[in-house]
Amino acid sequence: PNGYNLWLNYSQKPNSSIIKEYQKVSTSVYFQNESDVLNVSREELKRGLKGMLGVDVLFSDAISKSNTLIIATKNNLHQDIQNTLETNYKSIGDEGFIIKSIQFKGKQIIVISANQDVGILYGVFRFLRLLQMETDLSTIHIIDSPKLDLRMLNHWDNLDRTVERGYAGFSLWNWQKLPDFIDQRYIDYARANASIGINGTVLNNVNASALILTPMYLEKVAALANVFRPYGIKVYLTARFSAPIEIGGLDTADPLNSEVQNWWNTMASNIYKAIPDFGGFLVKANSEGQPGPQNYNRTHVDGANMLAKALQPHNGVVIWRSFVYSEHDVTDRAKQAYSEFVPFDGKFMDNVLVQSKNGPIDFQPREPFHPMFGAMPNTNLMMEFQITQEYLGFSTHLVFLPKLFEEVLKADTYAQGKGTTVAKVIDGSITKPKLTGIAGVSNIGNDINWTGHPFAQANWYGFGRLAWNPHLSSETIADEWLRATYCNNSKFIEPVKNMMLNSREAVVNYMNPLGLHHLFDTNHHYGPGPWVSNLSRPEWNPTYYHKADENGIGFNRSSTGSNAVEQYANEVAHVFNTVETCPEDYLLWFHHVPWDYKLKNGESLWNGLALKYQEGVNQVSQMIATWNAVKPYVSEAEYKEVDMLLNIQLKEAKWWKDASLLYFQTFSKQPFPKDIVKPEKSLEYYKSLKFPFAPGIRPHWD
Ligand code: BDP
Structure with missing residues (x-):
């Protein structure tokens, strides 16, 4: 196997x-x-x-x-x-x-x-x-029956077959051999998706190349659409906003310009001639250097609706991403998507969905739910989760993500009173939007097992199950996946299920405990880099996010700080706003807290933080012990593969703990509490580590 x-x-x-x-x-x-x-x-x-x-x-x-x-x-x-x-x-x-x-x-x-x-x-x-x-x-x-209309994978696949943030090999799509050569993998990919109810796939990267919209590629896209159609899966493409310039020969991409509008109308007609059930466009605009309507002093609404008009006669949709953060106002990146989008509630056309990441920063091991959920009752608001583990140890670390997804989906936004969970916002049960949807950034590549880590398959599976029914429990999902993938023996199922269910808290503990976030080393986002402060945009630097100093650590987003809390409904804002009421899982996300602050368990913040890092490491040791104990129930090869990966995870959990604690100790100036295993190396050593090869990085990106 x-x-x-x-x-x-x-x-x-x-x-x-x-x-x-x-x-x-x-x-x-x-x-x-x-x-x-x-x-x-x-x-x-x-x-x-x-x-x-x-x-x-x-x-x-x-x-x-x-x-x-x-x-x-x-x-x-x-x-x-x-x-x-x-x-x-x-x-x-x-x-x-x-x-x-x-x-x-x-x-x-x-x-x-x-x-x-x-x-x-x-x-x-x-x-x-x-x-x-x-x-x-x-x-x-x-x-x-499914609770959401659009249940999609977003592939961040480039046309050269590299995959942005992809850790499972190269892209499945073999553009060179398409359209005539149909790889069996396309069929098996469609089977796997159909088996969990996924009904849409965006084939290419949100950092898009306009080339995908040229006839040469559209013919290849049509071949894939033909393979996927019997499996209930529609194909979508990312649309580069400046495509009218790049492949259309126009000198503008201004959404209010009639030539531009005609160009997109014709583009849409041509696509539907080749792919009659084409799903529509996914757009990343005015985000991280991508072109968009703001380049012409137009708004997100102008841009999205212009494309929506082109697709409307064909029943296509526009999925417009809200992942934006400005380089001009850097006071608090967490506030920006909400500030830019919420004022447009009710202005987008019916065939537009606004796709928002689960949290306000960027797919961190833990974030509070994005304040946009619940705040745009008159917009088709769609969830974007990341299945590929950009910030959670790539395909090396075992992390069962449905646990993270479930936490977000169950969070209560209080937007329409108590019980307005994120799941109910996106399934439309409260505000009855025209269209509902959810997307997962794919963790799939051409590795033999599709996802790199054998247990990362469970994240693809689990995303699909939650897309079908966002109210499912992560435990049910783990149980199904284990039985379908391995066997029904409870001596195997029970311990391994437990291991999966605890794995997400483990990664939070050894990487980003107590609400810390974005402490990753530059560009690759793999190992720790809490000391990094030299990047050109302030909000790219880990120091911007943890703000450690002699007094304490954490980002003050309360009403005495950036006031990001005010973007949440009163009931939620109120809880997040004070150190005493804020759940400790989000403590340093919302507050700058003194080192000697007393946590709920009686420990000082410094000691408690250190103990969390240690707990994460200990949890990974426990995972290794669990896997060892179930060895009789899997093949030798299956055992070994996961065992090797778990041992790397342990080594790297220690790396995270040691590097982070030594660095934060330079601010706290306090000794480690007694249960902390002493770091093996010096802070200088951890700072000097280079990571010469990392898959999935972004070219031209620091
Ligand atoms: C960040 C990734 C970057 C993506 C971006 C996005 O680092 O590669 O392009 O999100 O979602 O997480 O657009």
Whole structure:
């Protein structure tokens, strides 16, 4: 097992009584035939049953009373079955499905049904997972549908196949061989995404090249769209705002200029000629040097709506990112996206979604939720998570991200009163926006196991599951993923699940405890660089974020400081605003706190901070012990791969702790508390470390 099969691991079940039960269910299968979507679904069912049960399924031509499993959309079912399921159909929409054990012609059978073909696709994948997880089917009754409209991956893939912030090899998209050569990986990528309900993919980097919009590339994009279509996945592209200049020969990209508008209108028509179900454009504008409407003294609304008008006749959408921070006002970067976007609430067209990162800075190991969530009730506001671990140890460190995602989704914005969680803001249940969505920055590359670290597959999987249902628990997700990927033995599942669920707190502890953030070394963002203060823009420097001095440490964002707290609803702002009420997880995010401040556990801030770093290191040691104890349940190769990675993680957790503590000690001027393992090297040593090769860095970026 090299990891290529991901969680679609349909290996034969060891439990023979379960095999017998499942074989009975699959003795005679009716599977509606007639569309590409249904065909790939049927193939998947065949593959899964063959793998897990060792049987070649017999499909019957018509529904008959010998059937044990019937799979068809509503209109193709016997009236009796339709009647039994009538109320369920009303609740599942276009993409949902029903898996139910029912009485039919005097016999107990299982039906998988849906209103549309794509629901059957999702139902079949769910059914296979039930088998993978050895679920009892005798009383099965699942009615499920996605809670969000757009469930997307964002690939930060460049056209030369490097991947910005990608740590799992090169881009999957082989532009040179496309459109004629269809790599099996494109198909398996689509299967994996369909299995968790992902229905959109942005193929290229937000730091975009306009070339992707030229006919030569569009032909290749169309070939990928053809592969993905039967799996319910639409293709999107990033649109470089200055494309009219770069590939259109115009001398401006001003969104209010009619030539520019016509250029985009024509561009859209051409794209839809090649890709009739093209999803739309993702745009990073006026952010980190990317061109945008502000270059012409226009606004985000002018830019987004201009593109939205071009796509509207074709039912396309514009996803406009809110990741902006100005180089002119550097008092507090955390405030800027909100300040720039919230005044435009209600001004974006219906086919525009504003895509906001989960926190106000940038995908840190822990951030409070972004204050924009809840603050734009009249805008289609979309979540952006980062699956690739730019700031969480790349694909070397084991960190189960659904835990982080869950924390954000469960956070209460209080925007429309208590219980307005971020999940409810983005699923639209409160404000009923026209469109809802969520995006995850992909951690996928052409490594044999797709994600580099075998456990990073769980982050792709978990993102997809939360995109389908943002109210799911991270524990459920870890459980499903482990069973589908490895086995059902609870002696393996329980300890490893625990390890996964604790892994996120471990990385916070050894990298950025108590609300510290952005302490990463320059550009690559891998190891510690809390001392870095020489970068051209102040808000690129770690010293800007921790503000350590002889009195204490932390960024004062309370009402006595930058007042970023005021961007939250009163109930939340109030809690964050004082040192006493602020949760300690966010203490140094919102406050500059004296070294001798007493934490809730009675320790001084200095001692408590040091102990957190140590705890992170100890947690990684514990992960190694756990993995060691479950060795009998995985192959030698699987054991070794994760063991080596965990040992690197341990070494680097110590590096983070030692480098950070020695540096902060120059301000606190206090000794380490007694439970701290003494740093192995000097601060000068850690400062001198260079990182000559790091994957995924940004060219021309300091
Ligand atoms: C930062 C990354 C940078 C991205 C940027 C973005 O360091 O590579 O281009 O976010 O999201 O996290 O646009």
